[in-house]
Amino acid sequence: MAEYRVTGLSPEVIADLIAEVGPLWHKQHQDRLTSRPRRRAVGAGAKHKFVFVDRLLATLVSLRHGTTHDVLACWFGVDRSTITRAIGEVRPLLAQRGCTVAPGLRLGSLAEVIEYLGADGRAGIIDGTEIRVRRPAAGSKDRDKFVSGKTKQNAVKAMVLTDVDGRVLFCSPVWPGSCADITQARQLGLPHLLAGGPFLEILADAGYQGMGAQTGGRVVTPPHRKFRKNAPDWYEKRHEIQRKAHSTRRIRVEHGIAHLKNWRALARHLGRREHMSDIVQAVAGLLSHQQTAALSRSFPA
Known part of the structure; x- marks a missing residue:
């Protein structure tokens, strides 16, 4: 076992x-x-x-x-x-253990993660991930709030923050699937922590557009598309190059989420939705501990 x-x-x-x-x-x-x-x-x-x-x-x-x-x-x-x-x-x-980033060093809150990244000027990557859950019973209050606008399925959503290597540093409690990514980040206090904290770069996808202005440019999202119709050829090429460059930098967060989803409890949950926050954060803590232990064996002090 x-x-x-x-x-x-x-x-x-x-x-x-x-x-x-x-x-x-x-x-x-x-x-x-x-x-x-x-x-x-x-x-x-x-x-x-x-x-x-x-x-x-x-x-x-x-x-x-x-x-x-x-x-x-x-x-x-x-x-x-x-x-x-x-x-x-x-x-x-x-x-309750938090995410292990080094032997003897563990981060238990978003504020601690921002301080850890800002101490060395490291970049972080954020993204939201959805986990399918059972549909609430007929007649229950707010039955539709778990329906995701993206997948059109009943789900809960968590915000994951990794470093540029894809190592999980933070995983938030879950919110109903109808919650937007940027709304969840605001409710977690990310703009306030970044605006009043050290200068660091947080890479994000288009779901967080608008947060860069609230954080003094600390949240970097894909470039806006200025031409909706009849865009010049030169603009299309430049926009595509910029979009791919940003996607290449933030792809590691998708790898971190994939490692989380290897734990089948996060692929699709058939139990009580009330336990999902504990499940997500427990898996994130276990995965980060294993990743840190593997790095320690590969690069002993």
Whole structure:
């Protein structure tokens, strides 16, 4: 179960997760036991047969392959409800870790990412990604707000920020699919962070046009098309060259999103939409940890 093909993580990364998340889970478990009235002492009674390491592995397999809880219950020899409860406990702890950019350095918020990029004058790339979800039940409030204007399907949307090499630095909580990319960036406070922070370059696609004026030119989008009809040949050639040059620079964010979508839980989610923010941020944190560990092995200090 701990092999890379099963979890998407190396044994070294899994060992780090056990050492880091294990104490948090045990503390959370003890707090839950002591917070309610009890007739017996804490620690008395039956002991856990489903230990934390197995709970962590079940959560990783669920995120990596989208395996159903029934199948995981058969693999681990427990009831399906035990798997559901275990994943519900471990997944938020993974989501709170943030993205690892270097050994011992982790970024947990958009402000920290902007500060990290601005310290060395590095460029970043942003883009929105959509994840298909189940349609809300008939008669539910705001049933149509999850319908994406681009794909015409029920989806949720997250904003991903990577560096110029495609390494994931930040993944936002999800918003309904009807939300525009630029609206989501504004709600996350990106224009304010860029306008009042260090000067750096953020590459974006046409969905963020207009944000450059709000950030003092820090957000760079594809060039506007000045001629809608009857454009001269020289203008068409120049516009195409500029558009391709910008696309070439920002293509790495698509590679970063593709690595995220390799985790089947983000390809299409059939469970509760309320869990999607934790799922997206947990996968982003795990992927960044694995990418950092791989770079550390390739280029040891």
